[in-house]
Amino acid sequence: MGLKGKAWKFGADIDTDAIIPARYLNTSDPVELAKHCMEDADTSFAQKVQPGDVIVADKNFGCGSSREHAPISIKYAGVSCVIAKSFARIFYRNAFNIGLPILESTEAVEGIDEGNEVSVNAETGTITNVTKGETYQATVVPPFMQQIIAAGGLINYVAERMKVKKMYKIAVLPGDGIGPEITEQALKALKAVAEHFGHEFQFTEALVGGAAYDAVGHPLPKETLDLCYSSDAILLGAVGGDKWADLPPELTPERGALLPLRKLLGLYANLRPAVVFPALANASTLKPEVVEGLDIMVVRELTGGLYFGEKKREDLPDGTVRVTDTLVYTTEEIVRIARLAFELAAKRRKKVTLVDKANVLESSRYWREVVANMAAEYPDIEFNTMYVDNAAMQLVKMPKQFDVIVTDNMFGDILSDQASQLTGSLGMLASASIGGKIGLYEPSHGSAPKYAGLKRANPIATVMSGAMLLRYSFDMEKEAKAIEDAVTEVLKKYRTRDIMEEGLQLVNTDEMGDRIAEQILAG
Numbered sequence: 001m002g003l004k005g006k007a008w009k010f011g012a013d014i015d016t017d018a019i020i021p022a023r024y025l026n027t028s029d030p031v032e033l034a035k036h037c038m039e040d041a042d043t044s045f046a047q048k049v050q051p052g053d054v055i056v057a058d059k060n061f062g063c064g065s066s067r068e069h070a071p072i073s074i075k076y077a078g079v080s081c082v083i084a085k086s087f088a089r090i091f092y093r094n095a096f097n098i099g100l101p102i103l104e105s106t107e108a109v110e111g112i113d114e115g116n117e118v119s120v121n122a123e124t125g126t127i128t129n130v131t132k133g134e135t136y137q138a139t140v141v142p143p144f145m146q147q148i149i150a151a152g153g154l155i156n157y158v159a160e161r162m163k164v165k166k167m168y169k170i171a172v173l174p175g176d177g178i179g180p181e182i183t184e185q186a187l188k189a190l191k192a193v194a195e196h197f198g199h200e201f202q203f204t205e206a207l208v209g210g211a212a213y214d215a216v217g218h219p220l221p222k223e224t225l226d227l228c229y230s231s232d233a234i235l236l237g238a239v240g241g242d243k244w245a246d247l248p249p250e251l252t253p254e255r256g257a258l259l260p261l262r263k264l265l266g267l268y269a270n271l272r273p274a275v276v277f278p279a280l281a282n283a284s285t286l287k288p289e290v291v292e293g294l295d296i297m298v299v300r301e302l303t304g305g306l307y308f309g310e311k312k313r314e315d316l317p318d319g320t321v322r323v324t325d326t327l328v329y330t331t332e333e334i335v336r337i338a339r340l341a342f343e344l345a346a347k348r349r350k351k352v353t354l355v356d357k358a359n360v361l362e363s364s365r366y367w368r369e370v371v372a373n374m375a376a377e378y379p380d381i382e383f384n385t386m387y388v389d390n391a392a393m394q395l396v397k398m399p400k401q402f403d404v405i406v407t408d409n410m411f412g413d414i415l416s417d418q419a420s421q422l423t424g425s426l427g428m429l430a431s432a433s434i435g436g437k438i439g440l441y442e443p444s445h446g447s448a449p450k451y452a453g454l455k456r457a458n459p460i461a462t463v464m465s466g467a468m469l470l471r472y473s474f475d476m477e478k479e480a481k482a483i484e485d486a487v488t489e490v491l492k493k494y495r496t497r498d499i500m501e502e503g504l505q506l507v508n509t510d511e512m513g514d515r516i517a518e519q520i521l522a523g
């Protein structure tokens, strides 16, 4: 912490009454107190003092009654630090409690004259008299007291420590196919983050999908749902596979577990970032210049549309069959996902593209009407619309024209898989499903049954979903970034088979997880 300003000198035994006269103690408003700071020692001090200035006083500064108002008035007057030969003990403690740095140094007090430019390093206790070119040493403040100062006082310090101490509960649902092996790698990364940043994550595993059906006869057992409800976030591998595809729909991993989980948790927004890591520009099947630097966020509506509308299969009298899937959206469902897309775009490159089929579908026409109206509320954000067939083509022709794509459930499912290939592999596309109290994080891809158990799947989409979990559920930006940076670094040397390039080292699923975790720890 560097503090710098002009010195204001005071004598010995400045008591708290001189710092803040008792007649002003009818308020505890810091700004009001600051106006009368040092009034009985120097009537115009509060008007003259500039932000950063330093009070330099003789011995026993802050003696007298034990009021916190005294250091508060000094701090809010703009004084960055008080240097004295000694402090009254209660003032000393009060100053730390409210986050005012104070230092004891006889040589500094004797060396500094009124008006000298002084700079202070509170951590090392080094005081520099810039005017005279002299350096003095103060008694070093114990580290925990420095942490209180750095936090801005005792209350903030305690609050920060409690935040660090919070135990974050993460439900882990590995699922089917490659699900368990990729989830394991994301856990390695999250554990490395916990160790590196001093967090406590509690991981509890439960069955989901085909694995749950095989074990207990239902793809989303009550214990699993209860665990999800009592967790702070959910990490999911993938579900599904041919083995369970012909079960009654409500027992399949997809319709019996994944979709209900999203709906029950109110996860209406699915964020799928298609980001091309610098090292992977050549890994895509598209030309490097087309994808280099690409960063698209697909915002997919997740709990409405064709997925959740009424479905029917009817046997007709003539022996044929009629099947129905209904596409339903309400104003509220469209507004909330569009709002999220605009807000996200505001923090990115400020462009939103609504992808729809408004030339045919009534639902799309209404999406356009609603979202275009909302766009007027965001004058800084460029808004355009695109039919989904054209969008599919544009995504491979000129993908960098997109920033945020907002679209319905079905189109979002398809376009996000397509966007994934721009990044090099479907195994790179993470996802966050948010909107409810508890977020769910899973790779965008499926259970890739043909690779199950072979340890050749790319775990990065799942690892990066872990980063999204930290960012969106725990508000841990630097921790999320630590995972992303580790992946960026590791990709310069190591590759799984799907993104392998000549000259780099081929690794399996486990090894990729290990390299990423090591890189996080190396920081």
Ligand SMILES: NC(=O)c1ccc[n+]([C@@H]2O[C@H](COP(=O)([O-])OP(=O)(O)OC[C@H]3O[C@@H](n4cnc5c(N)ncnc54)[C@H](O)[C@@H]3O)[C@@H](O)[C@H]2O)c1
Binding pocket: 182, 237, 238, 239, 240, 241, 242, 254, 258, 425, 426, 427, 428, 442, 443, 444, 445, 446, 447, 448, 449, 450, 451, 456, 457, 458, 459, 461, 498
């Ligand atoms: N969120 C989910 O749980 C989810 C998502 C999509 C599909 N599924 C289910 O997964 C099963 C398989 O579906 P699919 O084959 O259509 O899609 P898929 O995403 O599992 O696989 C598509 C292709 O991508 C490859 N692939 C996927 N993930 C990979 C990875 N991490 N590393 C390397 N290659 C990877 C696969 O081998 C395959 O060639 C189905 O039961 C489907 O319903 C589940």
Ligand SMILES: CC(C)[C@H](C(=O)O)[C@@H](O)C(=O)O
Binding pocket: 240, 254, 255, 258, 259, 413, 444, 445, 446
């Ligand atoms: C498995 C399936 C139900 C799921 C979906 O369509 O949402 C998947 O494809 C996805 O993208 O998460």
Ligand SMILES: [Mg+2]
Binding pocket: 413, 414, 417, 444
């Ligand atoms: Mg999909």
